[in-house]
Amino acid sequence: MKTNHVGLGLAAVLFLSVLGCHSGIKQVVNSAPAAVTPLPDPIAPSDPTGTPKPTGAPFFVSQLLKFHVPWPTVIEVAVDGFIMREQPQGCGDEGCYIVLSNTEAPSGQANFVIQVFPPAYKRRANKLEFEVTDVSVNPSLKGEMLASKPLRLIMIEALGPVLGGPPNPASVPGTPEFAALHDGGFFDFIGLSSQQDADAYYQAIDPTGSKKTLKLWKSVNGFNPNDDTLDDAKAVYFNGGDLGFGRSMHMKKKPNGDIAYYVSNYPTVEDARRGTNLIATVAMDHSPGPQGGSRFTKFYVYNNVGDGAIVSSADLDGNGQKFVPKLCIICHSGAAGSTGAGDVGARFLPFDLASFQYSSVGGFGRSDQEAEFKKLNAGILDTSKSAATEGLIQAWYGGASLPQPAQISDAVPxxxxxxxxxxxxxxxxxxxxxxxxxxxxxxxxxxxxxxxxxxxxxxxxxxxxxxxxxxxxxxxxxxxxxxxxxxxxxxxxxxxxxxxxxxxxxxxxxx
Incomplete structure (x- = not known):
């Protein structure tokens, strides 16, 4: 069954978890994005590291950069990928930075001007990478809660021999790395699947095309395609722990014991709540294969057009399309070899409520949805779960019979x-x-x-x-x-x- 790539144009989002293999995007900065403007005449305050420039030696002092983001925004600066600060300036072994200005503009944007200094032992060619994400407009988010909503400036070694001052983001060839020394992207630790692998995988798990659209998949798995109030469980949240998407999660268990989940992914939790700006949907079912036999876990990725056509790959890290099934099993476990009959030995991931963020609208907070999340986690116990997953879910809910109504997020196995x-x-x-x-x-x-x-x-x-x-x-x-x-x-x-x-x-x- 031939399938297409998924190309999704939402900047600065990446994802892989709970239903893994999720379609998402990240906009890689190959040139200065519109929101980041190098200033033509940099101001040069005293170098806070106190290290004088050696005569005739390369010396890095960052070009000043001016950019704007939604107000209010906490500035987070990473120097060589190792430090995060929320103060107007700071120094450490890794270097220093100064926020020279931070003002609220009439347009409701926050304007920043920043200068960054690496430590003396790293005075050499560097380059800058910028990434702005707008995950939530909630100004009360602080510290770790903002980890998925940063305005980030990362300083790393340049690809080319540019000395004496930083190249601006437009002047360095190649794709900027995510952080120091990490330039290969993500999801490739076990190798990559090919288009042929993806086609073979889908052919193995759905040879007749009975699930070639999301609407068909829902019907096969017992969902009412037009009424999600009939689902066995559903929840809306923002996955701030690893992916950075608003999500609408759904589960259905058939009388014969087959169980299925699908998650529709959105830019923000409010989009997920309203059902606006759909990006893509990922589905997993735990059922026998086309030839019968034991149940096993299968993955499907669907686009956001019409009935949701099945697609075979996604660009999750700005480093090109990556294909199912390895894009999925990198987090969901399974054999990295051949697809065989479609059973790669994959497993579901439990729902860790402490890693999520929630809407402030009544009915969609964590406490409002605890019962639904408990059903979602209990359903995973009816799949081919790992021993560790079973133990964690039981710890979360107070024992083997899951007696606690709310998840104990700080439970320690x-x-x-x-x-x-x-x-x-x-x-x-x-x-x-x-x-x-x-x-x-x-x-x-x-x-x-x-x-x-x-x-x-x-x-x-x-x-x-x-x-x-x-x-x-x-x-x-x-x-x-x-x-x-x-x-x-x-x-x-x-x-x-x-x-x-x-x-x-x-x-x-x-x-």
Whole structure:
């Protein structure tokens, strides 16, 4: 069954989770975007690092940049991808920055002028990358809640030998990296599927085309295509933990035990609530294959036109189209080899309510939807779940029979007893989202299993820089500043002090 690519024109959004393999987009900045304007005559305040320019040596002081975003906006600046600040200026081992002006314009925009200085040992060619996302207009969001709504300025090494001053965003050839040393994009850790792989996968799971549109898929799986009030469960939320989309999630279980979920994705949670500006829909069903037999999990991606035609690929990170099924199983687990009869061994991801954000409109807050989310999580227990997923859902709801009506978001699995801080502040936010679908020890279901893989984790996080492997999660891992008296101020620092056999306090991992 031939399918088309999905091309979705919403700037600065990326996603991969709960129903994974989700269609989304990110606009890569190959030249200065309209909202970012290099000033022709940079002001040159004193270098706050206090390092004089060596005679005849390359010296980087950023060009001043002026840009505007919706007011009010908290400015977050990342220097070499390792620091996040919310103050008008700041310095650290990683460098310094100054917000020279921040004013509210009559148009309701916030105008910023920023100058950035790298540390002395990095005085060499650099380039700048800018990304502006407008996830929510809620001005009360602060700190971590803004991690998915940043105005970000990232300084990284230039691709070309441009010395003596920063190239502006339009003057450096090539695609800017997301952050320091991470230039390959995401979703490729297990390799990439091809168009032929995607066609073969869809042919294996739906040889007759009975699910070639979303409307047909809904009918086959017991949904009423025209009335979602008949769904077994549904919820609206914003996935601020790893993808950055407003979502409308739906579930239906048939009398024969087959169960299916679909999620329609939107730019914001308010779009999801209203059903406006649909981007794409991703569906998963747990049912026998076309030839019968045991149930297994299958993926489908549908576009936003008419009845929703099935599509085979999406550009999720600005580095080109990537195809199902590997685009899906990178987070949902499964075999990375052939598609075979369509059963790649994939699994559903549980719904982590603490990682979501919610509408302030009555009926759509977290407390308003707790019962629906509990049904969504309980449904996952009727699929081919991992042991770690089952254990987490039971911990969230107080036991095997799920007696608690509301999710206990700070529940710590028994295997992590005595290591609560590491689990809640690092593993929960930066690892669990995808690893929970794996088998032990890669499921990180206990401190012992995490410690067994800590050496590999240190390599993937600090050396190859390809973990965490979804953009918002990666961003939070490096940029989040931990609060609390004493102790590490970031996730890397916490990992260094956690007593892990493969990750010591002396490991050269920037933080």
């Amino acid at each position: 028994a295997g992590w007893s005595g290591h609560d801080d590491l689990y809640l502040r690092v593993v929960k936010t930066s690892c669990r989202g995808c690893h929970i679908t794996r088998n032990s020890p890669v499921d990180f279901a206990s401190f012992t299993s995490f410690d067994a893989k800590s050496g590999s984790a240190e390599t993937f996080a600090c050396s190859t820089r390809n973990m965490p492997h979804a953009k918002v999660t990666y961003q939070r891992f490096w940029l989040q500043r931990l609060s609390g008296p004493g102790g590490p101020t970031d996730q890397v620092g916490l990992l260094k002090q956690a007593g892990l056999s493969g990750w010591s306090s002396s490991d050269p991992c920037p933080n």
